[in-house]
Amino acid sequence: MSRTIGVTTAERIATGLVEGHELVGKLRVHEEDPGAEPLFSTPPTGIAQLFADEIRAVAAGQTVDAIGIGLPGIILDCFIEESPNLRQLKGVNMRDLVAEALREHGITAPVYIYNDANVLAAGLAATHGQLDRFIRVWTLGHGIGFGVYPPRPGIWEGGHVVVSIDPRERYCGCGGVGHLEGIMGHRAMRLRFLDMEPDEVFENARKRDQRCVEFVKLWHRALAAATANSIHLAGPGKFFISGFNAKHLDLNLLHQYLQEMVKMSPLQSYVFEVAPSSDENAVIGAAVSAAQSIHA
Numbered sequence: 275m276s277r278t279i280g281v282t283t284a285e286r287i288a289t290g291l292v293e294g295h296e297l298v299g300k301l302r303v304h305e306e307d308p309g310a311e312p313l314f315s316t317p318p319t320g321i322a323q324l325f326a327d328e329i330r331a332v333a334a335g336q337t338v339d340a341i342g343i344g345l346p347g348i349i350l351d352c353f354i355e356e357s358p359n360l361r362q363l364k365g366v367n368m369r370d371l372v373a374e375a376l377r378e379h380g381i382t383a384p385v386y387i388y389n390d391a392n393v394l395a396a397g398l399a400a401t402h403g404q405l406d407r408f409i410r411v412w413t414l415g416h417g418i419g420f421g422v423y424p425p426r427p428g429i430w431e432g433g434h435v436v437v438s439i440d441p442r443e444r445y446c447g448c449g450g451v452g453h454l455e456g457i458m459g460h461r462a463m464r465l466r467f468l469d470m471e472p473d474e475v476f477e478n479a480r481k482r483d484q485r486c487v488e489f490v491k492l493w494h495r496a497l498a499a500a501t502a503n504s505i506h507l508a509g510p511g512k513f514f515i516s517g518f519n520a521k522h523l524d525l526n527l528l529h530q531y532l533q534e535m536v537k538m539s540p541l542q543s544y545v546f547e548v549a550p551s552s553d554e555n556a557v558i559g560a561a562v563s564a565a566q567s568i569h570a
């Protein structure tokens with residue numbers, strides 16, 4: 275059985291040792307200021323050092339077969355092509371930086387870098403016994419992630435699909451107009467509602483504040499539209515929804531909008547499942563992906 279270490283950075287930095295598909299011992303969580311976006315202002319070498327310290331603590335002197343790390347952005351063959359929400363990582367060979375920092379701790383296991391939403395998809399597939407089918411996951415956090423399992427060639431930046439042709443929709447972290455993340459992302463919501471936090475927007479919608487009510491409808495329609503687009507391109511199937519803002523989801527409303535958008539009967543067999551806590555699944559997914567990469 276493989277022994278690998280997984281690291282996720284999606285909501286906070288969490289690291290864990292995984293045997294097969296199961297977490298061994300407790301997840302190690304790197305504590306930062308509450309509400310801070312992880313790694314936002316840390317330079318790449320600092321990030322690599324931080325990962326190496328966390329990995330060393332989890333390995334606790336035992337040898338491991340491989341290390342998998344999830345990071346946001348377009349990541350091809352462990353190379354970070356683009357990362358709108360961690361701009362300092364664009365063009366950085368994170369695998370080499372982390373491997374170098376690990377060598378100073380005497381750890382020489384191979385390091386693999388993946389898109390953070392893809393590792394979450396792998397973790398959800400592993401923990402739900404669905405490694406044999408195509409699954410997708412939306413992560414509703416500071417940005418919006420979209421992960422697929424098994425990995426497919428392509429870019430899959432689902433958080434940046436265009437769900438509005440209104441030129442005023444320009445809150446996306448990447449700067450693009452009309453993007454899903456520009457409506458649903460936590461950072462984008464703070465830009466839109468300068469006078470209230472996203473949690474207050476949803477709370478005020480329940481109190482029938484009209485501006486908030488309209489926004490909560492838009493928020494759900496945006497996710498329905500992005501999901502409908504994915505269904506029309508890649509077919510129906512299982513969609514997980516995760517991330518800290520998944521708590522605001524009204525599944526009935528989402529279903530209602532999606533039914534309005536997907537009318538072809540062979541495409542209507544889609545299923546949503548909310549998987550609120552992403553840390554453990556993402557760590558398992560990063561570790562499982564690393565185990566698969568060794569044998570690839």
Ligand SMILES: [Zn+2]
Binds near residue numbers: 456
């Ligand atoms: Zn975007």
